[in-house]
Amino acid sequence: MEHRHAKHSLLDDQIKGLIGAGYYPNKSELTIDALRYLFSRRQDLRVASAVELYQEGKVTLSRAAEIAGMVSEEFRGVLAEKGLKIKVESLSDEEFDEGLKLIKDIRVTSK
Numbered sequence: 001m002e003h004r005h006a007k008h009s010l011l012d013d014q015i016k017g018l019i020g021a022g023y024y025p026n027k028s029e030l031t032i033d034a035l036r037y038l039f040s041r042r043q044d045l046r047v048a049s050a051v052e053l054y055q056e057g058k059v060t061l062s063r064a065a066e067i068a069g070m071v072s073e074e075f076r077g078v079l080a081e082k083g084l085k086i087k088v089e090s091l092s093d094e095e096f097d098e099g100l101k102l103i104k105d106i107r108v109t110s111k
Helices: 002-020 028-041 043-055 059-069 072-081 094-110
Strands: none
Touching: 028 043, 028 094, 043 059, 043 094, 059 072
């Protein structure tokens, strides 16, 4: 337990030192930068995050693929490897009507 406390104290001191030296304005900005760096180096964490967000329905397939740093087809493969089903996203009635109108408009202008 003492060893863990020493690590935590060291980390706190390093954070305070970076803020004090002017590298970051506050702990929040330092944390954001640290996480960006972590995600840029660890694709496994990007993929895990993307899969979790997709499973929870918080992001679309294309957004999840972007989070994972992949194209949609590649991300579909990851989901398949994990035995996860791809959710079919449906349009609202309003979105469907807008799409239908757009298709009709395209047909009229192309004649």
